[in-house]
Amino acid sequence: MQGGAEVAVVGAGIVGLAAADALARAGVDVRCFEAAVPGDGQSAGRTRVFRHVHDRADLVELVSRARRGWDEWSELAGGALVGDEGVLFSSPDAEAIAELFTAAGVAHRLVGEDEQRRLLPILAPPGGPTLYDVRGGAIRVREAVAALVDRLGKRLVLDEVLALDSEGGVETASGSSRFDRVLVCAGARTPELAGPLGIELPLEIRDHTRATFRTRGEHARLACWLDRTNAYGATVYSGPIPALGGFAVGLATEDSDPAGSVARVTGYVERALPGLDPDPIETITRPLTILPWHPDAFAVWEAGAVLVFAGHNLFKFAPVLGDLLAEACRGRIAPELRPPDPQSA
Numbered sequence: 001m002q003g004g005a006e007v008a009v010v011g012a013g014i015v016g017l018a019a020a021d022a023l024a025r026a027g028v029d030v031r032c033f034e035a036a037v038p039g040d041g042q043s044a045g046r047t048r049v050f051r052h053v054h055d056r057a058d059l060v061e062l063v064s065r066a067r068r069g070w071d072e073w074s075e076l077a078g079g080a081l082v083g084d085e086g087v088l089f090s091s092p093d094a095e096a097i098a099e100l101f102t103a104a105g106v107a108h109r110l111v112g113e114d115e116q117r118r119l120l121p122i123l124a125p126p127g128g129p130t131l132y133d134v135r136g137g138a139i140r141v142r143e144a145v146a147a148l149v150d151r152l153g154k155r156l157v158l159d160e161v162l163a164l165d166s167e168g169g170v171e172t173a174s175g176s177s178r179f180d181r182v183l184v185c186a187g188a189r190t191p192e193l194a195g196p197l198g199i200e201l202p203l204e205i206r207d208h209t210r211a212t213f214r215t216r217g218e219h220a221r222l223a224c225w226l227d228r229t230n231a232y233g234a235t236v237y238s239g240p241i242p243a244l245g246g247f248a249v250g251l252a253t254e255d256s257d258p259a260g261s262v263a264r265v266t267g268y269v270e271r272a273l274p275g276l277d278p279d280p281i282e283t284i285t286r287p288l289t290i291l292p293w294h295p296d297a298f299a300v301w302e303a304g305a306v307l308v309f310a311g312h313n314l315f316k317f318a319p320v321l322g323d324l325l326a327e328a329c330r331g332r333i334a335p336e337l338r339p340p341d342p343q344s345a
């Protein structure tokens, strides 16, 4: 065995990078192993929607903590990592979510169709209650990943982890090391590392496709758009990619058929977003890793020295997940990270 650092993090997607960064900033000797390209698994692409919009008070509170974390990361990166365009959320639930926002002190207002058109001139408003999440916005994915990679420096090691043991042994393509703690954040490949440790993750893994469309005119600022009304035959999430003059749109419902998803999204764009040219200029397909109890759920499982993390819709939470996972590596697994008790789920 070669000598190891204190903690090994497996995977340099946004979650592994956030955890390794939080550990390094806390003075822990950490190595983050990446088999391919940092940020090119589920974290790939140019944008993600940061939204406070969640249907549970605890998630609204957690994502508010994450928003403060994004502000800190932006300061460290020397530029905003979340845009200031806000998020429009149109849904029969918009007023109920506005109440959760009020209780949590999250900036918002209910907006009529004129204001929707002002915030998102490419939209044909579907009608119905619509909430404006003022401090939501489009996450600058590549800038965020690049800033974390930069901060980790030599602590990021391009090496594939082949196997783990519950005493902290890590076998990689180039050798073996032992660590006090190992944290697995390997996205869709997490089950193959966790299985031999006796952890059977209740994950559903399915492909998801998002398409990007060019705007017909020039717009200085376009809000992100979450449509849960089904008025146009689909529910979607979407947000701007200023560098491309584009707007990325994905189905909010689960899908596992890339060609079918692009066709449905294109049909949606034709009806709901007439300010976009409905010929996609870019598509991205990646596996999603979904836990059965909530679409925004995440959790940690433990096998000796190894912690295994999994979940879905994690990008927006990344700074707070980094802090929680760093704390877990140092011995305290916060209640937010515990899977629900099967008796109460």
Ligand SMILES: Cc1cc2nc3c(=O)[nH]c(=O)nc-3n(C[C@H](O)[C@H](O)[C@H](O)COP(=O)(O)OP(=O)(O)OC[C@H]3O[C@@H](n4cnc5c(N)ncnc54)[C@H](O)[C@@H]3O)c2cc1C
Pocket (backbone or CB within 6 Å): 010, 011, 012, 013, 014, 015, 016, 017, 033, 034, 035, 036, 037, 038, 039, 040, 041, 042, 043, 044, 045, 047, 048, 049, 050, 159, 160, 161, 162, 185, 186, 187, 188, 189, 190, 193, 208, 209, 210, 237, 250, 284, 285, 286, 287, 288, 311, 312, 313, 314, 315, 316, 317
């Ligand atoms: C198209 C799309 C749109 C999305 N939109 C949103 C959104 O709007 N808002 C939001 O919050 N979330 C969104 N998500 C979800 C979010 O992007 C993911 O939850 C998040 O990126 C997961 O990050 P991760 O670090 O857990 O996994 P990953 O990014 O997949 O990282 C895992 C890393 O581990 C590496 N790895 C795997 N096996 C090994 C091994 N054996 N050894 C070493 N390295 C290994 C992989 O190469 C990879 O780099 C979206 C996802 C997709 C695909």
